[in-house]
Amino acid sequence: MSNSPSILIVGAGAIGALYGSALSRSGARVGVVCRSDFEQVQRDGYRIASKLLGDHVFRPHAVLRDVAACATPPDYLILTVKVLPGVDRAALIRPAVGPGTVIVLIENGIDIEPEITAAFPDNELLSALAFVMVSRTASGEIHHQSLGSLAMGRYPAGATPAGERLVSLLKAGQIECRLTDNVVAARWQKAVWNAVFNPISILGGVLDTEAMLRTEADQAFIRKAMNEVCAVAAADGHPMNPKLVDRMIADTRALPGYKTSMALDYENGRPMEIEAILGNVVRAGQRLNVPIPALESVYAVAKMVEGKRA
Known part of the structure; x- marks a missing residue:
């Protein structure tokens, strides 16, 4: 993995934009997949209003309309879509997952990982929990009210260099983040x-x-x-x-x-x-x-x- 890892955020709404901006500030090459705000974000980036991080504009390295447009598998693929019945998350990300891609889930819920591990048994999976108040207020506009910390760990257990690297990047981008060896x-x-x-x-x-x-x-x-x-x-x-x-x-x-x-x-x-x-x-x-x-x-x-x- 290079000193400037490539990161693709799939489902770049409020959560994805906030953490994507932090990773971008720390030097990562961050691409986003966003459908509803594609034109706005491609043209102007995300406008993020945040008392904690300061008001700023996040301009992703690449803005994609769908995952299939990702030409090269990223080092990290961060999935921030809602976990809903009928939404095949594995199929959604499959076009961008390469042999060395670390998959990261920043999503709500219990027992949400098996669908991904079954589809990608050879890829490392990091499961993360966000403690944040953030919302999308308009197309390409994000309001970060408070909090923002993350806890993450390898699923089903343990810590790895890939997890430590991602935590370091997030911390460098002013996000409080910790590793846990028991993410379940x-x-x-x-x-x-x-x-x-x-x-x-x-x-x-x-x-x-x-x-x-x-x-x-x-x-x-x-x-x-x-x-x-x-x-x-x-x-x-x-x-x-x-x-x-x-x-x-x-x-x-x-x-x-x-x-x-x-x-x-x-x-x-x-x-x-x-x-x-x-x-x-x-x-x-x-x-x-x-x-x-x-x-x-x-x-x-x-x-x-x-x-x-x-």
Whole structure:
């Protein structure tokens, strides 16, 4: 791998643009695949408004309309598309994956890696979790509200030079990033929050985090559902810190109310990642014989909301 690695970001929306800009600042040659904003980004790049990183313009090394237009396999292929039923992510990236390409997933959900490892068994896979508030506000325009850190590790476990290199590049681009040798446990830890707050945020129309934690009864239900996720994680071999749920609730209450990614998708008529974020947790609980009545109820009603909108 050269001193200036080639990186292709597939699904370069808000997440992809933010981390792509950081990698570009660190000296990587960053190309992006974007369909809806292709003309705008090709002409003007991405305009990123960020208090943390400063307002700036990210001009990718290459802007492609589809993956098949990638002439040379990149050193890293970063996938940031939504994990949705019916979306064949392996087929989407296949034209650009070469023998030495490291595939990186910056996506939500539990148990999202097997589809990729089955399709590319000889390629290294890095799984990453983003802790960030960022959104696309208009064509080619990104608003980075706060946070921005990444945790990543080799799937299913371990750390590698390729992961260390990518972390170094992100840090050089002002992104807080850490390697973990147990990324599956890290995904479960994020799911403790994600699998509860995200779907509940769409059950009452659009609820922000403040609305979901307004009363003691609200907090009690949220806590019950989060503890059920912890129970499933433990049954899967990844016990959580006993103080995790209380800490997450306290941290969420300390922030101004904000809308989850699923609430924003619901509000804007976009597909929602109900299956990846919650459905996979529910199925894991049922497979492992863990009682999860709160999660099953939230999942059932979330599917009703999704079905009504379809």
